[in-house]
Amino acid sequence: MRILEEMADEVQKGNSDSVEVLVEKALSQDMSAEEILHGGLVEGMNAVSEKFKNNEIFIPEVLISAKAMSRGLEILKPLLAEANVISKGKVVIGTVKGDLHDIGKNIVAMLLQGAGFDVVDLGADVPIEKFVEFVRKERADVVGMSALLTTTMISMKEIIEELRNAGLRENVKVIIGGAPVTESYAAQIQADGYAPDAASAVDLTKRLLNQ
Numbered sequence: 001m002r003i004l005e006e007m008a009d010e011v012q013k014g015n016s017d018s019v020e021v022l023v024e025k026a027l028s029q030d031m032s033a034e035e036i037l038h039g040g041l042v043e044g045m046n047a048v049s050e051k052f053k054n055n056e057i058f059i060p061e062v063l064i065s066a067k068a069m070s071r072g073l074e075i076l077k078p079l080l081a082e083a084n085v086i087s088k089g090k091v092v093i094g095t096v097k098g099d100l101h102d103i104g105k106n107i108v109a110m111l112l113q114g115a116g117f118d119v120v121d122l123g124a125d126v127p128i129e130k131f132v133e134f135v136r137k138e139r140a141d142v143v144g145m146s147a148l149l150t151t152t153m154i155s156m157k158e159i160i161e162e163l164r165n166a167g168l169r170e171n172v173k174v175i176i177g178g179a180p181v182t183e184s185y186a187a188q189i190q191a192d193g194y195a196p197d198a199a200s201a202v203d204l205t206k207r208l209l210n211q
């Protein structure tokens with residue numbers, strides 16, 4: 001449908017105002033919020049995600065597109081909540097204790113949101129207990145941890161241990177990422193997966209939740 005293609009295009013260009021106008025216009029044409037979300041906003045962010053993965057665009061463009069998508073999402077949110085279609089699953093995400101690097105984590109969170117997941121972003125420098133508390137409170141399907149320092153990535157292991165101690169580990173998938181983190185580290189600490197970049201984190205999340 002023409003209007004959705006246009007919307008996806010404007011998300012890619014990062015034009016928040018145009019996205020807002022197109023979302024309103026689509027709603028006035030009786031399109032459902034779900035149709036607009038997936039056919040327009042998510043479609044646009046998926047294209048951004050692919051381009052980012054292929055180094056065709058860079059962080060500033062991703063952030064601008066994510067902002068445009070969020071503007072559209074804000075309009076749709078109440079309608080989606082009503083229809084109970086907003087979430088493909090709930091992801092609790094944060095940068096681990098002692099680590100203030102949040103740019104990569106923010107991109108991962110935005111792309112996950114763009115892909116239709118309900119994302120609870122705990123921010124940066126997140127204490128171990130807070131991860132555990134929010135996995136329980138939010139009944140998270142996935143918990144995502146980011147670390148950029150070799151000195152902080154070790155707390156990922158402790159978070160997994162604490163999830164196990166709290167009896168929550170069986171019910172939540174753990175994904176990790178950040179510059180010093182590797183596939184073999186993920187295996188070593190028994191995380192469910194590692195992603196080298198934000199687009200791969202979305203693919204990994206979908207795979208772990210069988211989507």
Ligand code: B1M
Nearest residue numbers: 099100101102103104144145146149150177178179197198
């Ligand atoms: Co700092 N810093 N920094 N820093 N910083 C690094 C990480 C460093 C590699 C620079 C260097 O020395 N070459 C080095 C770490 C060395 C190490 O431990 N191996 C370092 C250091 C040492 C420090 C300080 C200790 C410096 C000091 O004070 N002496 C200090 C620590 C502060 C703290 O955290 N307690 C510090 C501070 C800072 C700033 C505050 C100034 C700033 C952060 C601002 C912010 O985030 N709001 C900063 C920055 C910007 C960097 C560099 C330059 C860039 C990081 C970044 O944002 N990259 C960084 C050097 C570098 O990485 N080349 C560096 C862009 C971002 C999109 O990539 O975060 O890797 P990234 O995220 C990617 C993937 O990793 C992946 O997807 C993202 C998108 O593709 N990913 C995930 C990330 N999280 C994921 C989670 C997932 C899946 C994928 O699943 C959940």
